[in-house]
Amino acid sequence: MALDGSLERLRREGHIVVVGASLAGLRAAETLREEGFTGTLTLIGDEPYEPYDRPPLSKQVLLGRVPVDHTALPRRLAIDARWRLGVAATGLDMAAKRVALADGTSVEYDRLLIATGVRSRPWPNELEAGLDGVFTLRTRDDAARLVHRLRAGPRRVLVIGAGFTGSEIASVCRERELPVTVAERGPAPLVGALGGVIGEVAAELQHEHGVDLRCGVMVTGLEGDGAGRLRRAHFSDGDALEAEVAVVALGATRNTEWLAGSGLAAGPRGIACDAGCRAFDIRGIVADDVFVAGDVARSPHPLFGYQFLSLEHWGNAVAQAEVAAHNMISPGERRRPHLWTPYFWSAQFGVNIKSVGVPNMADQVIVSQGSLGEHRFTAAYGYQGRVIAAVTFDQAKWLEFYQRQIEQAAPFPPPFTAVDRRPEGMRPVPAGFPDPSVPTHGPEVTVSGHSPTDQRVTFTPA
Amino acid sequence: MRVVVDLNRCQGYAQCAFLAPDVFAMHGEEALLYDARPDDTRRVDVLRAVAACPVRAIAVEGAGGKRAADRVGVPDGA
Amino acid sequence: MTSVSLLGQILDHANRADPYPLYAELRRTPVVRDEFGPYLVSTYWEIHSLLHDPRVSSDVRHLAPEARTTVSTDDPDLPPSFIRLDPPDHDRLRRLIMRTYGPPHTPRRVYDLRGEISSIVSDLIDRFQGRDRIDLVEDFSYPFPVTVICRLLGVPHEDEQRFHGWADTVATAIEPPVGTPEERQAHREAVREARHQLAAYLSGLIDQRRRAPRDDMISGLATDRGADESPMSLPEMLSNLTLLLIAGHETTVNIISNGMLTLLRHLDALERLRADPDLIFPLVEELLRFEPPVQLLPERTTLDDIEIAGTTIPKGASLWLVPASGNRDPQRFPEPDRFRPDRPDNQHFGFGSGIHNCIGAPLARLEAQAALTELVRRLDNPRLVEDPPPYRRNAVLRGPRHLAIAYDGLKR
Numbered sequence: 001m002a003l004d005g006s007l008e009r010l011r012r013e014g015h016i017v018v019v020g021a022s023l024a025g026l027r028a029a030e031t032l033r034e035e036g037f038t039g040t041l042t043l044i045g046d047e048p049y050e051p052y053d054r055p056p057l058s059k060q061v062l063l064g065r066v067p068v069d070h071t072a073l074p075r076r077l078a079i080d081a082r083w084r085l086g087v088a089a090t091g092l093d094m095a096a097k098r099v100a101l102a103d104g105t106s107v108e109y110d111r112l113l114i115a116t117g118v119r120s121r122p123w124p125n126e127l128e129a130g131l132d133g134v135f136t137l138r139t140r141d142d143a144a145r146l147v148h149r150l151r152a153g154p155r156r157v158l159v160i161g162a163g164f165t166g167s168e169i170a171s172v173c174r175e176r177e178l179p180v181t182v183a184e185r186g187p188a189p190l191v192g193a194l195g196g197v198i199g200e201v202a203a204e205l206q207h208e209h210g211v212d213l214r215c216g217v218m219v220t221g222l223e224g225d226g227a228g229r230l231r232r233a234h235f236s237d238g239d240a241l242e243a244e245v246a247v248v249a250l251g252a253t254r255n256t257e258w259l260a261g262s263g264l265a266a267g268p269r270g271i272a273c274d275a276g277c278r279a280f281d282i283r284g285i286v287a288d289d290v291f292v293a294g295d296v297a298r299s300p301h302p303l304f305g306y307q308f309l310s311l312e313h314w315g316n317a318v319a320q321a322e323v324a325a326h327n328m329i330s331p332g333e334r335r336r337p338h339l340w341t342p343y344f345w346s347a348q349f350g351v352n353i354k355s356v357g358v359p360n361m362a363d364q365v366i367v368s369q370g371s372l373g374e375h376r377f378t379a380a381y382g383y384q385g386r387v388i389a390a391v392t393f394d395q396a397k398w399l400e401f402y403q404r405q406i407e408q409a410a411p412f413p414p415p416f417t418a419v420d421r422r423p424e425g426m427r428p429v430p431a432g433f434p435d436p437s438v439p440t441h442g443p444e445v446t447v448s449g450h451s452p453t454d455q456r457v458t459f460t461p462a
Numbered sequence: 463m464r465v466v467v468d469l470n471r472c473q474g475y476a477q478c479a480f481l482a483p484d485v486f487a488m489h490g491e492e493a494l495l496y497d498a499r500p501d502d503t504r505r506v507d508v509l510r511a512v513a514a515c516p517v518r519a520i521a522v523e524g525a526g527g528k529r530a531a532d533r534v535g536v537p538d539g540a
Numbered sequence: 541m542t543s544v545s546l547l548g549q550i551l552d553h554a555n556r557a558d559p560y561p562l563y564a565e566l567r568r569t570p571v572v573r574d575e576f577g578p579y580l581v582s583t584y585w586e587i588h589s590l591l592h593d594p595r596v597s598s599d600v601r602h603l604a605p606e607a608r609t610t611v612s613t614d615d616p617d618l619p620p621s622f623i624r625l626d627p628p629d630h631d632r633l634r635r636l637i638m639r640t641y642g643p644p645h646t647p648r649r650v651y652d653l654r655g656e657i658s659s660i661v662s663d664l665i666d667r668f669q670g671r672d673r674i675d676l677v678e679d680f681s682y683p684f685p686v687t688v689i690c691r692l693l694g695v696p697h698e699d700e701q702r703f704h705g706w707a708d709t710v711a712t713a714i715e716p717p718v719g720t721p722e723e724r725q726a727h728r729e730a731v732r733e734a735r736h737q738l739a740a741y742l743s744g745l746i747d748q749r750r751r752a753p754r755d756d757m758i759s760g761l762a763t764d765r766g767a768d769e770s771p772m773s774l775p776e777m778l779s780n781l782t783l784l785l786i787a788g789h790e791t792t793v794n795i796i797s798n799g800m801l802t803l804l805r806h807l808d809a810l811e812r813l814r815a816d817p818d819l820i821f822p823l824v825e826e827l828l829r830f831e832p833p834v835q836l837l838p839e840r841t842t843l844d845d846i847e848i849a850g851t852t853i854p855k856g857a858s859l860w861l862v863p864a865s866g867n868r869d870p871q872r873f874p875e876p877d878r879f880r881p882d883r884p885d886n887q888h889f890g891f892g893s894g895i896h897n898c899i900g901a902p903l904a905r906l907e908a909q910a911a912l913t914e915l916v917r918r919l920d921n922p923r924l925v926e927d928p929p930p931y932r933r934n935a936v937l938r939g940p941r942h943l944a945i946a947y948d949g950l951k952r
């Protein structure tokens with residue numbers, strides 16, 4: 001009863017702080033208000049902008065079809081929040097329930113939601129990263145700078161890394177009729193996320209659209225001219241390439257440094273939390289007043305053997321934020337688990353790529369409908385005899401059927417006769433995921449074992 | 463007016479691109495590109511697109527009137 | 541046993557005016573086998589799942605001969621139209637139509653018809669002047685969509701009357717046959733004759749447009765060389781154009797007639813629409829849920845055993861989905877039998893779902909929105925003369941045969 005009373009007080013006049021003012025932070029704030037939280041709500045964001053949508057940045061914004069400031073997210077309702085924008089959180093004192101900010105001030109909370117997301121992994125050589133013409137793409141400002149430079153018509157663009165972001169950037173460059181080279185250390189584009197079989201199709205798309213695609217190579221150095229402008233890139237195969245613009249698309253790194261020493265189980269793979277979005281501390285005990293959502297979270301998923309998944313997915317940010325917000329102001333018996341089935345999309349070279357489940361856990365893949373050669377197909381992924389993921393190229397209307405197959409742990413390979421099943425789709429083949437100990441660029445889903453405090457992994461880009 | 467499309471829900475039915483072609487455009491057969499802050503002169507087109515989406519993937523704020531937001535199942539915004 | 545009588549009752553013309561209580565009874569068993577063979581699926585989530593299930597085929601060639609219904613609009617002398625095919629053939633034909641009909645290649649084809657649509661609507665309503673009663677079906681719902689289709693396809697104005705005649709006759713092929721054997725035979729002959737004349741006319745038009753293309757769909761089809769696949773052959777064009785003509789005609793007629801009927805039964809909604817024209821957008825969606833123009837989707841076939849709602853539908857079975865019943869499923873829609881013009885979360889089956897979703901949906905939406913808004917705005921004190929009105933025979937494409945509306949005057 002005492003607990004109920006304090007929860008009631010929290011809902012009525014408590015102070016909830018959300019660190020991270022992007023998609024997950026905004027949707028969490030809206031959910032809190034929708035569910036009747038009337039206390040004080042503070043949103044802290046390191047960027048000076050109100051919450052905006054990131055997926056358009058590498059697509060319509062970079063294409064120049066939509067100005068960068070047209071990406072602000074619509075509000076589902078007025079959230080009546082105190083906004084602290086342009087100020088990063090720099091520390092967390094869990095005992096004092098206080099978040100320290102970069103401007104020297106601090107904010108106290110009754111409940112805290114951490115939704116600090118990820119940032120793009122920078123080029124590891126700082127001097128080279130500082131050359132004029134070397135870009136990353138994660139924020140509005142990144143996009144504004146890059147689109148400005150693309151508009152100027154560089155003689156060649158080098159994209160380092162052929163994950164989704166890198167491939168989308170290459171696609172935009174070709175649509176802008178800019179010469180583009182893509183360097184990928186793996187055997188094919190998207191190989192970390194979709195495997196080698198589908199990666200081959202992605203490679204074909206790039207070739208057909210005139211991308212100079214170089215797989216199995218690393219960029220070993222970026223060279224500037226006397227004025228500090230990017231002039232040339234060097235590859236591990238000894239080749240060199242003249243380029244005025246290089247976009248570093250080596251995946252993302254999680255914004256957890258500010259939590260160092262806080263006692264939370266936060267590391268390079270994110271912040272571990274339970275299925276109810278409560279953060280684990282380093283002892284493996286969940287905190288009652290600290291919650292996590294979005295790209296920075298990693299949480300156990302029952303569909304995938306309760307392994308901890310980190311999902312850099314738009315839909316995950318929304319769904320997890322809603323669950324976290326609900327649980328923050330609900331008593332134990334009314335809390336909900338975050339059971340979202342991973343879903344994502346990418347648009348590149350005029351093809352809509354959609355995925356459900358966790359392809360990179362798979363050992364086999366089968367083209368269950370359509371044809372790889374026609375670049376229109378549905379591929380089902382299997383792990384230990386059951387369907388665990390599916391990917392469509394321009395066949396999105398079939399995807400929810402496969403979502404149900406995943407949710408029902410249906411047998412793999414699919415034993416049934418279906419429309420548009422071709423001879424090539426009669427037999428499963430190895431999915432062709434690279435050895436997980438060899439990092440590729442931006443798999444975007446990371447299966448990171450069972451231990452909530454697993455911080456062993458290190459990543460050496462390029 | 464602000465718009466966001468849940469592209470996980472989107473299955474490429476293209477109703478929005480038919481009915482509000484200055485705001486929503488298909489890129490290839492199935493991928494959707496859109497302007498998340500369309501001009502107010504496109505208000506009626508956007509309302510048409512929101513209502514017509516077969517998977518209710520389009521959320522809009524500030525299209526005038528409470529109903530625009532009701533249709534996406536939430537209260538109105540600013 | 542009840543299922544037999546239920547399907548029989550649904551198809552029985554005597555129940556055409558209100559099949560919804562029958563659907564409610566049907567939903568007690570979401571998947572049920574009818575004595576004559578087909579499996580009937582009547583609940584929302586089961587229909588939804590089968591519309592997205594790749595084990596369900598729409599290819600008529602998979603259909604057992606006895607499962608064929610009388611609703612065919614296809615010409616036996618032509619290849620099947622795309623709605624009666626599976627991928628990849630379906631996808632190819634649909635893509636080729638889209639190249640000249642919609643995004644991404646021709647994104648403004650339908651949008652740019654808005655002006656024409658509204659002037660056709662105005663002209664038709666202007667003709668109500670000086671009267672105090674109309675038959676909405678004859679005076680408006682029928683002539684309206686066929687005129688729009690003529691503009692879309694590029695049928696010259698001077699040919700529109702002939703075109704209307706053929707279209708009307710060919711469209712009667714979807715009605716269940718009636719009359720003596722001699723009358724039925726004569727009807728079949730008339731339909732065949734109209735089909736051949738229509739095909740000959742379209743062939744001529746395609747040939748003309750190939751030589752001198754204009755900005756219309758027939759020119760687009762006639763001159764298209766395809767992107768990465770072969771363009772449509774002439775028989776494919778004739779088959780699919782005939783389909784577009786009939787499907788675009790018959791369904792829109794019913795949307796508009798059912799729409800006015802529903803509004804005149806819900807005068808509060810009609811008044812709200814008068815006061816707030818923006819209400820038309822969700823209102824048309826609610827109409828598509830409440831009185832969908834296509835009630836049943838017969839003639840699908842299972843390619844494998846499908847387990848659903850505790851039943852295994854065996855491979856090779858004939859499936860009849862009942863979207864009009866799914867649209868009233870209380871498991872999906874709160875208060876499903878209430879007409880709520882601003883219903884939120886209205887993911888109805890009015891235009892189907894999945895790969896066979898109605899290709900004409902955007903056009904039908906614009907037509908229905910324009911027609912209902914203007915009818916409601918201009919008719920002074922409109923009221924039903926007869927309720928329920930007489931219905932057409934067809935159980936699949938369900939709508940009034942006549943809809944007498946009385947009114948006090950016509951606003952400008």
